[in-house]
Amino acid sequence: MKHLSVLSVIILLSASLLTAQKKDEKVEKKQKEYEFTDVKILPHTSVKNQASSGTCWSFSGSALLESEIIRTKGDTVNLSAMWVVRNIYREKLEKYVRMHGEINLAAGGSFADVIHAGEKYGLVPEQIYQGLNYGFDSHNHGELDKIIKGFGDALIGVRKLSTAWGNALDGVLDAYLGKIPEKFNYSGTEYTPVSFMKHCGLNFSDYLSFTSYTHHPFYSSFILEIPDNWIYELSYNVPMNELLEIIDNAMNTGYTVAWGADVSERSFSRDIATVPEEKKTEEIGSDQAKWTKKKQETVVEELPNEKQITQEMRQTAFDNYETTDDHGMLIVGTAKDQTGKQFFKVKNSWGNGGKYKGYLYASRAYVQYKTMNIVVHKDAVPEHIKVKLKAGAQSL
Numbered sequence: 001m002k003h004l005s006v007l008s009v010i011i012l013l014s015a016s017l018l019t020a021q022k023k024d025e026k027v028e029k030k031q032k033e034y035e036f037t038d039v040k041i042l043p044h045t046s047v048k049n050q051a052s053s054g055t056c057w058s059f060s061g062s063a064l065l066e067s068e069i070i071r072t073k074g075d076t077v078n079l080s081a082m083w084v085v086r087n088i089y090r091e092k093l094e095k096y097v098r099m100h101g102e103i104n105l106a107a108g109g110s111f112a113d114v115i116h117a118g119e120k121y122g123l124v125p126e127q128i129y130q131g132l133n134y135g136f137d138s139h140n141h142g143e144l145d146k147i148i149k150g151f152g153d154a155l156i157g158v159r160k161l162s163t164a165w166g167n168a169l170d171g172v173l174d175a176y177l178g179k180i181p182e183k184f185n186y187s188g189t190e191y192t193p194v195s196f197m198k199h200c201g202l203n204f205s206d207y208l209s210f211t212s213y214t215h216h217p218f219y220s221s222f223i224l225e226i227p228d229n230w231i232y233e234l235s236y237n238v239p240m241n242e243l244l245e246i247i248d249n250a251m252n253t254g255y256t257v258a259w260g261a262d263v264s265e266r267s268f269s270r271d272i273a274t275v276p277e278e279k280k281t282e283e284i285g286s287d288q289a290k291w292t293k294k295k296q297e298t299v300v301e302e303l304p305n306e307k308q309i310t311q312e313m314r315q316t317a318f319d320n321y322e323t324t325d326d327h328g329m330l331i332v333g334t335a336k337d338q339t340g341k342q343f344f345k346v347k348n349s350w351g352n353g354g355k356y357k358g359y360l361y362a363s364r365a366y367v368q369y370k371t372m373n374i375v376v377h378k379d380a381v382p383e384h385i386k387v388k389l390k391a392g393a394q395s396l
Contacts, residue, residue, distance in 0.1 A: 040251060042332050045067065048081070049349065049351035051140060052139060053107060054108050055082075056327050057108065057114070058081040058088075060260075068255075068377065069201070071254060072201055075200075079125065080124045081126070082178075083129045086177045093169060105230075112209065112229075115204050122194035122196060125186050128181055129178060131176075133177055207376070209235040210236045210376070211237055211372065211374075213237065219238065235373050240310075242385055246376060247376075253380055257331040260325060260374065261329065261366075262317075271356055272362075274304070275309065275369050307365060309369045323372065329349070330346065331347075343361040345359055346361070
């Protein structure tokens with residue numbers, strides 16, 4: 001056997017150390033999973049499924065009214081989200097024509113649409129008006145949305161409108177969603193949409209929209225500049241921490257909250273929404289101790305820390321189109337994870353799938369950062385915030 005040269009020994013030692021390093025670098029890392037415990041859940045109706053339709057605003061707005069009916073009357077009623085959609089589509093197209101096409105005409109909408117439609121057209125139970133009149137078992141509005149948009153564009157392309165377009169539009173809506181029920185029987189009583197609305201006992205002027213942005217003065221109201229706010233809903237503008245305080249007070253006093261939020265973040269899923277801090281990659285040194293003293297083991301990482309949200313971060317994200325009016329949901333309660341950190345429990349309208357069967361848990365940081373607006377009963381607003389709004393010449 002030949003003697004190894006010094007150079008050969010060094011090469012073999014280096015190779016051995018590199019092999020050890022590679023083995024040690026194969027340490028399995030497993031992210032710790034969240035474990036939630038519900039703290040307080042407010043009465044609300046079952047999870048619905050908007051399916052292939054852009055009508056989350058109607059489902060979540062209707063869900064707010066449903067929980068309010070439970071709160072005020074003790075009755076559980078599933079309202080027809082498609083009844084609202086049908087009536088709003090007619091008004092939305094008319095405004096699109098009056099604005100010469102310079103306004104949004106699409107499936108999206110806002111919580112204000114539900115309040116407006118309920119007050120003007122009444123309410124209908126879901127079992128009376130399902131809006132499935134086109135051969136599908138679940139909502140699928142791809143065809144309908146394109147027809148409505150094409151209809152609107154055709155109207156603004158003519159010199160003078162005929163007297164037939166309104167009837168033509170009603171024909172399209174009747175064909176897809178169903179004819180307007182002038183009367184219907186529900187639980188043994190005959191109603192019209194208006195009389196059923198009165199039976200539900202809601203006062204639509206009691207519901208207020210709140211947001212938090214610095215391009216308008218705090219404690220004033222303004223038209224939130226988002227494409228789906230075609231109805232020009234006014235929102236009260238309050239500081240970010242007070243927006244969160246309104247939600248907290250609502251939860252503590254028994255009021256659910258309609259929540260409009262951006263859901264385009266990678267940290268948003270159908271199960272959870274957080275704002276994790278960016279991880280910094282540790283630079284691996286070259287000393288032998290790091291190579292040889294590591295143990296091969298499974299490392300369970302801690303739950304990620306979240307960013308500290310500021311008013312400036314909210315504004316920047318809104319101005320840069322990072323926070324957009326993506327989705328409407330309903331905050332129905334509070335929860336905590338295994339470390340005691342607080343979350344909100346949110347009812348979604350994507351069916352009963354996912355880990356939490358149609359619900360998700362949103363961290364307080366996510367709600368601070370990505371809330372577009374909320375709608376809540378005025379009695380859920382803390383008194384000191386009402387005082388500030390009145391001082392700012394806003395009536396409640």
